[in-house]
Amino acid sequence: MAYAEKRGKGDRPWRARYKKPDGTLGSEPGFRLKSAAEDWGEEQEARIRAGTWIDPDLMRTHFGVFARKFMAEREKRGRTMEKRWEHLEKRILPRWENAPLIGITWFDVDGWQMLLPCDDVTRGHTVSFMSTVLTAAVDARYLPQNPLQGRRRTAAAVSAPTIVKPRASEEDEAYTPEQALLVAERLGPAKGLHVITTAFTGINWGEGVGMHRDACLLTRRQKWENGWFECPTLRIVQEVAEYQDRGPNGERLPTALRLEPTKNPWRVRDLDLPPFLARLWRHHLADWPYEWPLSTENGKWWRRSNWLKQLRPAADGRPERQKRQGVSARAKWEPIAPGMTMRSLRHLHDSLQSQIGVKAPLEYEQAGHKRAGIKAVYQHPTPEMRQERLDGLEEIYWRAMSNVGMRAHWGRVDLVKRTSRS
Incomplete structure (x- = not known):
């Protein structure tokens, strides 16, 4: 049974004593009156019997x-x-x-x-x-309730009139397939293939870097009319994550590069490749010696900062550099797509899917997005949907190649336009 003890001679000399669930005595000081301390202690024991008690010491944890x-x-x-x-x-x-x-x-x-x-x-x-x-x-029974649960934040007051900043989606630059091809041409075969693949499949940065060659150029086979629909694919099952590593107490460790599962189950998918892109991948895999096809020239995973050192001048341009001792000459590059990122190339792919009218079940699947509502349960991609998408992307690619006056990539991969379904 709870009771009160007098401790000292201040204006709050009483403390409550009560029995904890483990049989030890709990203590809570700071009461003016003996009766108040007894009441508080009895309340604790009642909560213990009811199974709703929370240790006051834990509630005071910082x-x-x-x-x-x-x-x-x-x-x-x-x-x-x-x-x-x-x-x-x-x-x-x-x-x-x-x-x-x-x-x-x-x-x-x-x-x-x-x-x-x-x-x-x-x-x-x-x-x-x-x-x-x-x-x-x-x-964890440190608190009886979360004081933030279900509360609506108050918007910050604006003290003076300001120019309204556009929404992020309205600020994003809409890049074109032509720009993606020209940037890829500057970057060379391996890095350029990464740019083209992102623009025409929507693969994200970590998925591309973490894709193993065993996941490349697999075959999708799906029943179609009296036969089978087949197309080459890239399989996404993992990604490389780059982040600030932490010790057990939160201390900062060196930045980590690690393979992780995809962000969510919808990101696990097979990306259908249009004929032009499948051919580029066949050329690349034939002469790329490493297990990570979209890696550095040494077969290592790219760090974002090092990749940006490659992408930024290719997209934004660079000044001419004269040859001098210890430094080679470098031609001037005019800007092609200032500000282009791998994320904006992923946006380009999603925009192209909308442009050519890709049906929703396939659109969501190929982008790795979760589709909401009952239609996500009832509707599935059909071979006709897949072929329409591949035909549309193929046409966009060849139109872009014609617009920029290109027939070959990097002076070594000469593509012949496909005219039949296969």
Whole structure:
């Protein structure tokens, strides 16, 4: 049974004593009256009997302490962990590191997020992750409830009229197949093939770097009328992730490059290759000696920073460089597609699919996107859909080649336009 003890002579001399679930005595000081301490202790024992009790000492755990426990025990994919640490270190911990879990209120969090020096989407992600940590604290019985659960953020007030910034989708540059081909030509066979493959299949950066040669030029075979539809494919089952590695206590380690499963189940897919692209891949695999076809010249996985050193001058242009001691001459390159990235090439592929009217079941499958609604259950890609897509991409490619006056790639792969289905 709970009881009260008098400790000292201050204005709050009483403390509550109660029996914890493990049989040890719990203690809570700071009561003015003996009766108040007894009532509090009896309330704890009632909650223990009801199975709803939470240790007050755990509720006073600092947010930073529990957040690090959460990160250590809830391992996710590398890039996800990197983003979570970024939310913690840049925004959350500077304000909430030493805040007791039980002392965090929605009123304070909402006021804090309004003043964060970042865009509103990032504010939302930051608060969402903080709520995830607090939900875990509830699950671990550190808190009775998450004060952030289900709350709607207050938008930051605008103190003065400003020019409205366009949405990201309205800012993105819409690149063309012609630009992709010209940039690929500058990059040379292996790097250029990566650009063309991204533009005409929608493969993402990590998927391309992490694709093994055993997954290349497989064959899709599907019943079609009185025969079979067949086409070459690239199989996506994994990707290379580059991220800031962390030790058990969150300490920074060297940047890691690791193979991981795809981001979600819908990213596991076979990419159908138009005839021109299948032929480029056959040429490439015939003389590429490494197991990773879209790797560096030494067969290693690309780091994003090193890849950008190749892509940026090819797309943005570069000045002429005169020959001097220890430095070779370099011709000037005019800009072709300023700002082009591998992500924008993935956008190009999705735009081309819409342009040629690719049907929704196949459009979502080839992009690696989840399709919402009941149609995702009932509709499936048919051979006719696949052939229409391949014919459309083939036509776009040859039209782009004609527009830029090209017949061959890199002076070594001469393509003959295909005129029949096979």
